[in-house]
Amino acid sequence: MTILGIDLGTTNSLACYWDGDKPVLISNALGSVLTPSVVSLGEDGQILVGQIAKERLVTHPQLSAATFKRYMGSRRELHLGTLPFLPEELSSFVIRSLKQDAEAFLGKEVTEAVISVPAYFNDAQRRATKRAGELAGLKVERLINEPTAAATAYGLHGEQSETKFIVFDLGGGTFDVSIVEIFENLLEVRAVAGDNYLGGEDFTELLASLFLQHHQLNGEELNDKELAVVYKQAEQLKQNLSRGKAAEMRCVLGERELTYSLTHDKLEKEAEGLLRRLRYPVVRALQDASLRPENLDAVILVGGATRMPLIHAFVSKLFGHLPACSINPDEAVAIGAGIQAGMKARNLALKEVVLTDVCPYTLGTDIVRENAAGYKESGYFFPIIERNTVIPASRIKRLYTSHNNQKAIEVEVFQGESRLTKNNIELGRLEIPVPPGPAGREAIDIRFTYDINGILEVEVTAVSTGVKRRAVIEETPGSMPQAEIEARLAALAALKIHPRDKQENQLLLARGERLYEEALGDTREIIALWLAAFEQALDRQEERKIKPAAAVLKQRLDSLEQGYF
Numbered sequence: 001m002t003i004l005g006i007d008l009g010t011t012n013s014l015a016c017y018w019d020g021d022k023p024v025l026i027s028n029a030l031g032s033v034l035t036p037s038v039v040s041l042g043e044d045g046q047i048l049v050g051q052i053a054k055e056r057l058v059t060h061p062q063l064s065a066a067t068f069k070r071y072m073g074s075r076r077e078l079h080l081g082t083l084p085f086l087p088e089e090l091s092s093f094v095i096r097s098l099k100q101d102a103e104a105f106l107g108k109e110v111t112e113a114v115i116s117v118p119a120y121f122n123d124a125q126r127r128a129t130k131r132a133g134e135l136a137g138l139k140v141e142r143l144i145n146e147p148t149a150a151a152t153a154y155g156l157h158g159e160q161s162e163t164k165f166i167v168f169d170l171g172g173g174t175f176d177v178s179i180v181e182i183f184e185n186l187l188e189v190r191a192v193a194g195d196n197y198l199g200g201e202d203f204t205e206l207l208a209s210l211f212l213q214h215h216q217l218n219g220e221e222l223n224d225k226e227l228a229v230v231y232k233q234a235e236q237l238k239q240n241l242s243r244g245k246a247a248e249m250r251c252v253l254g255e256r257e258l259t260y261s262l263t264h265d266k267l268e269k270e271a272e273g274l275l276r277r278l279r280y281p282v283v284r285a286l287q288d289a290s291l292r293p294e295n296l297d298a299v300i301l302v303g304g305a306t307r308m309p310l311i312h313a314f315v316s317k318l319f320g321h322l323p324a325c326s327i328n329p330d331e332a333v334a335i336g337a338g339i340q341a342g343m344k345a346r347n348l349a350l351k352e353v354v355l356t357d358v359c360p361y362t363l364g365t366d367i368v369r370e371n372a373a374g375y376k377e378s379g380y381f382f383p384i385i386e387r388n389t390v391i392p393a394s395r396i397k398r399l400y401t402s403h404n405n406q407k408a409i410e411v412e413v414f415q416g417e418s419r420l421t422k423n424n425i426e427l428g429r430l431e432i433p434v435p436p437g438p439a440g441r442e443a444i445d446i447r448f449t450y451d452i453n454g455i456l457e458v459e460v461t462a463v464s465t466g467v468k469r470r471a472v473i474e475e476t477p478g479s480m481p482q483a484e485i486e487a488r489l490a491a492l493a494a495l496k497i498h499p500r501d502k503q504e505n506q507l508l509l510a511r512g513e514r515l516y517e518e519a520l521g522d523t524r525e526i527i528a529l530w531l532a533a534f535e536q537a538l539d540r541q542e543e544r545k546i547k548p549a550a551a552v553l554k555q556r557l558d559s560l561e562q563g564y565f
């Protein structure tokens with residue numbers, strides 16, 4: 001049985017499996033191991049995933065969705081045309097596409113997966129991720145933290161002898177820092193911190209806003225399509241700046257062609273605010289692990305955005321170390337997930353490795369305190385499992401009644417770090433009856449059990465009566481009742497994912513449409529002719545003629561995009 005390791009990224013997703021002695025990344029129908037986490041509704045009602053959908057983000061923004069992982073675990077609906085989808089449903093299309101690729105590659109059905117999530121994902125986000133897998137028809141028994149996966153990839157495949165290191169993962173939309181210790185084949189995550197709203201896309205946004213500023217344009221005056229064009233060119237500028245000291249972006253907006261050039265030094269200055277935000281989680285993780293930067297033996301860079309030279313420089317300065325990046329930074333998490341999948345299938349080669357993990361947030365309940373005036377006030381957080389506790393973990397705390405003749409105690413479950421529960425996230429609540437009596441006489445024991453998937457079970461026992469109440473916090477904000485899941489499953493199954501075999505041609509057309517929209521005048525005419533010629537070849541349905549026609553069109557579009565035209 002093959003279990004798939006899936007890196008379900010904000011920007012890109014990958015699948016990897018363990019072939020018996022090493023992790024192997026799976027290429028998609030277009031030959032790439034990175035599948036953009038973008039979904040689009042095609043004209044024929046089929047769901048398009050990946051690079052084609054990414055092209056359509058420009059030409060059909062209303063029918064396309066990206067970066068939905070940012071909303072994972074919320075009930076926020078995103079639309080493909082008029083059809084509403086939850087973030088996990090859009091994610092399930094990405095997973096379905098990876099599953100199809102894996103099945104084509106392996107020549108057999110795949111039914112189970114290990115999926116990675118940012119270490120900072122809360123309970124609702126983790127549940128939503130599991131559901132995404134299930135909606136794609138995969139059993140998901142295990143979720144793994146992304147930095148843990150990356151560390152696994154390095155721990156087992158690097159040639160390092162280090163013992164303590166930090167994983168610095170800057171992806172498209174999330175930033176994770178984790179401090180990992182490896183000792184005699186035992187990998188342990190000591191602390192995690194991060195920012196769910198910080199990633200490479202923020203650098204792209206920064207460049208886009210610099211471009212707009214430079215041309216005294218107001219983003220709000222541009223339509224979706226124009227904004228998408230600016231964003232795409234800003235992304236290109238960012239990537240080009242990773243390769244040289246200066247680069248230029250070019251955008252066609254309406255009748256005007258606008259350019260903007262930027263040097264690396266200027267970018268470094270403009271990005272100061274973002275770099276400052278990268279520093280906080282690093283400092284916190286170090287504090288939580290009681291370590292100083294000089295105690296670390298290595299710094300591992302993960303995530304495509306760490307390819308930016310300014311990130312290398314920032315990290316080197318912060319830690320006084322040159323960062324390690326011997327594994328491709330976009331692939332490390334998937335490789336780790338693939339190894340984990342192999343471990344899960346009880347592969348002997350990895351039996352020695354024990355993995356421990358930590359709880360990313362503090363979990364606790366609400367208590368009443370007496371204020372200076374002698375009044376009892378609720379709303380204070382009472383931690384039960386502290387953040388960075390190694391999981392699985394189980395903790396018991398005893399609490400007493402706070403009022404005379406109290407008949408029941410309500411146990412509210414919160415996640416967060418604030419002293420006041422109103423600033424933390426409520427995960428659920430349960431009530432337990434207690435015999436009435438004077439305040440402080442009756443007690444309850446609250447047991448929190450946090451399992452390896454980051455799922456919380458709460459058990460409350462009334463001490464004097466032995467009455468118990470238990471809850472696996474099912475009704476978290478963003479969770480869905482089983483009946484609803486099944487109904488959605490049926491609805492989603494009816495939506496077909498575009499077949500793998502026609503994708504290259506589809507991509508050429510989608511890319512051609514985008515370039516047509518971006519271009520002006522004669523260039524447009526020429527692109528229109530190229531596309532018409534290709535469509536004719538497709539219409540004739542002669543394989544023999546389609547292939548060379550596709551090659552010609554690809555070469556034409558490539559040279560157009562590289563500016564040789």
Ligand code: ADP
Pocket residue numbers: 008009010011012013170171172173174199200201204235238239240242302303304305306307308329330
């Ligand atoms: P995620 O884990 O969020 O899916 P990835 O690890 O795939 O993200 O990283 C995606 C991010 O990496 C994007 O913001 C992308 O712009 C950025 N990126 C990829 N290649 C480069 C590059 N050469 N230079 C700068 N940024 C890059």
Ligand code: MG
Pocket residue numbers: 007009010146171172303333
């Ligand atoms: Mg990632």
